[in-house]
Amino acid sequence: MAKKNDSKDKKSNPFNLYWLYGFILTFFLITIFLNPISDTKEITMLQFEQTMLSQGDVQKIVVVNKEVAEIYIKPDRLSEKKFEDVSKKANAQTGPQYIIKIGSIESFESKIDKAQEDIALNEKVGVQYEDRYNWTDSISWLLPLLIIVVFWIFILRRMRMGGMGGSMMNFGKSTAKLSNIDTKSKVTFDDVAGLKEAKVEIMEVVDFLKNPGEYTKLGAKIPKGILLTGPPGTGKTLLARAVAGEAQVPFFSLSGSEFVEMFVGVGASRVRDLFKQAKAKAPSIIFIDEIDAVGRSRDQAKSFQSNDERENTLNQLLAELDGFGANTGVIVLAATNRVDILDKALLRAGRFDRHIYLELPTKIERVEIFNVHLKSIKMDETVDVELLASLTPGFSGADIANICNEAALLAARKKKDVVSQIDFTQARDRVVGGLERSSKIISPKEKLIVAHHEAGHAVTSWHLPHVDSLVKVSIIPRGKSLGAAWYLPEERLIVTKSQFMDQICALLGGRAAEEVIFGEISSGALDDLEKVTKQAYGMVAYYGMDDNIGPLSFYDSSGQYQSMLSKPYSEEMGKQIDKEVHHLITTQYERAKDILTKHKDELKELAQLLLDKEVADKEDLVQILGKRKAKELLKIEE
Numbered sequence: 001m002a003k004k005n006d007s008k009d010k011k012s013n014p015f016n017l018y019w020l021y022g023f024i025l026t027f028f029l030i031t032i033f034l035n036p037i038s039d040t041k042e043i044t045m046l047q048f049e050q051t052m053l054s055q056g057d058v059q060k061i062v063v064v065n066k067e068v069a070e071i072y073i074k075p076d077r078l079s080e081k082k083f084e085d086v087s088k089k090a091n092a093q094t095g096p097q098y099i100i101k102i103g104s105i106e107s108f109e110s111k112i113d114k115a116q117e118d119i120a121l122n123e124k125v126g127v128q129y130e131d132r133y134n135w136t137d138s139i140s141w142l143l144p145l146l147i148i149v150v151f152w153i154f155i156l157r158r159m160r161m162g163g164m165g166g167s168m169m170n171f172g173k174s175t176a177k178l179s180n181i182d183t184k185s186k187v188t189f190d191d192v193a194g195l196k197e198a199k200v201e202i203m204e205v206v207d208f209l210k211n212p213g214e215y216t217k218l219g220a221k222i223p224k225g226i227l228l229t230g231p232p233g234t235g236k237t238l239l240a241r242a243v244a245g246e247a248q249v250p251f252f253s254l255s256g257s258e259f260v261e262m263f264v265g266v267g268a269s270r271v272r273d274l275f276k277q278a279k280a281k282a283p284s285i286i287f288i289d290e291i292d293a294v295g296r297s298r299d300q301a302k303s304f305q306s307n308d309e310r311e312n313t314l315n316q317l318l319a320e321l322d323g324f325g326a327n328t329g330v331i332v333l334a335a336t337n338r339v340d341i342l343d344k345a346l347l348r349a350g351r352f353d354r355h356i357y358l359e360l361p362t363k364i365e366r367v368e369i370f371n372v373h374l375k376s377i378k379m380d381e382t383v384d385v386e387l388l389a390s391l392t393p394g395f396s397g398a399d400i401a402n403i404c405n406e407a408a409l410l411a412a413r414k415k416k417d418v419v420s421q422i423d424f425t426q427a428r429d430r431v432v433g434g435l436e437r438s439s440k441i442i443s444p445k446e447k448l449i450v451a452h453h454e455a456g457h458a459v460t461s462w463h464l465p466h467v468d469s470l471v472k473v474s475i476i477p478r479g480k481s482l483g484a485a486w487y488l489p490e491e492r493l494i495v496t497k498s499q500f501m502d503q504i505c506a507l508l509g510g511r512a513a514e515e516v517i518f519g520e521i522s523s524g525a526l527d528d529l530e531k532v533t534k535q536a537y538g539m540v541a542y543y544g545m546d547d548n549i550g551p552l553s554f555y556d557s558s559g560q561y562q563s564m565l566s567k568p569y570s571e572e573m574g575k576q577i578d579k580e581v582h583h584l585i586t587t588q589y590e591r592a593k594d595i596l597t598k599h600k601d602e603l604k605e606l607a608q609l610l611l612d613k614e615v616a617d618k619e620d621l622v623q624i625l626g627k628r629k630a631k632e633l634l635k636i637e638e
């Protein structure tokens, strides 16, 4: 209803304004045209003295504003020939018939006196003075002003109508998109695969809104805010959209960055407006995506730069969250993948009381997510969803959606009618490693090094018990890398010390192979070395896995030390950590070299195969390296 009224107002407005413009314009035109002076003839002083004044034709002289003298001729003389030219004019009878521009009043008066010297006293004409308001003069300053006013009104009206983005007049207004029951999103909970616990929690919220009585009668308070956190692409936004689709209540959604504008005070007023709108439509849900844009911790921001505007917005948000009672029927959903940088005040109970953590999907969940996204894809029976799910550990829902889409695109490029398993595996490789660049030119010598480097990774990991199984080795350049070894990682939540050690050893296998075969090392191991160094520091300084340093962790989950740019340990300890890391890596490097020297023939054979075929798959690996004994050994141990 309110909307309709608005539009009516807008329609009637232009009429009123145009009437006003018209009125002002006619007024000015009338004053200009009706100005009597505009219809009078101008003559010189000399003419006046000789032909009129001295002849006694003049009835009166009126000096207006000390500038112009109006001359009124006696009506009975007007018929004379010399007045022929003025007697036909509209104001001929009433006068004035002539005007004279005068320099100074004194000289004007003396000239008049002189001219009337010979005339009898009672016949003499005196000079009257008058001050008149002159409209024509006013126009000279009124017109520009009027033009400015009209232009200003025009701009304002354009903005209000949304002609210029609609944001200038409404910048304090919330930009939240409202999806009503009738315009609600089409996403339902069925489109959200996995995330069982999160779905239960969030469905409960929808239920709170629908039947608040059931909860409040037992004295329970309905939560005000729910924070969805988790790595990017885990479906936070999707879940919120599903809530909008399922809940039969108005749903306001906007992104945190929309609060932050370059104008001071806009953010706060937007927050106020958003909550006002939501309350008016209660029960309703507000969804703020990427809340970290406004909710960034105030202490952290201070240390480097201060952003008062963001702080004001955050304060307003906190105030609004506190301000509405538990029963007003507004629930705030917010999503972020940087919960660590959020202000603590925002996280406390009473504001965002509930935190729902969305994790990266497990294998079973990945199967479900694949199934959701495969629904719309035409595929043949070769597609093995289970295998795809096991090939994609650590992938988020968004990555999986991306793989499905890439696979369909790849199949379309090959002009196939259906998408098959090979397209999916290629799409996965592409998502992980980047685009294959077969056209990248590598010299034969470099190719030789890359082949031995990759074979080195393969051989070491094959003979190490705690490394994931190897599926494929390739020396086709892809993205930035010149070759790659693909593993089938196990689902695991914790990593043991032996697993860490073996991983480091396998990562160093490439560099070790170069040394064992050529006695010369190359820059190609940069990526591996970076990973190894980070992992080793993690083991020693974070996971407390070093024997000499013991179970100490300098991990800083609060990010305090990071912002202070200092280390949480002494210089002495720093030296010790460096020493242990160095020791750990060199030991593993020697170990890798030992393995490769022992299996030098296999290494050479595999490298040769890679040079011939570019890709070695599982069968090739088994043929050259034999069945993977290491894994069997491990099984017996278990």
Ligand code: ADP
Binding pocket: 191, 192, 193, 194, 195, 231, 232, 233, 234, 235, 236, 237, 238, 239, 335, 369, 372, 396, 397, 398, 399, 401
């Ligand atoms: P974020 O957590 O970063 O907000 P989104 O919700 O935007 O992630 O997810 C991006 C895309 O990933 C979604 O549009 C959807 O296609 C896909 N996706 C993520 N999680 C899931 C899931 N659990 N089920 C189905 N699709 C998912």
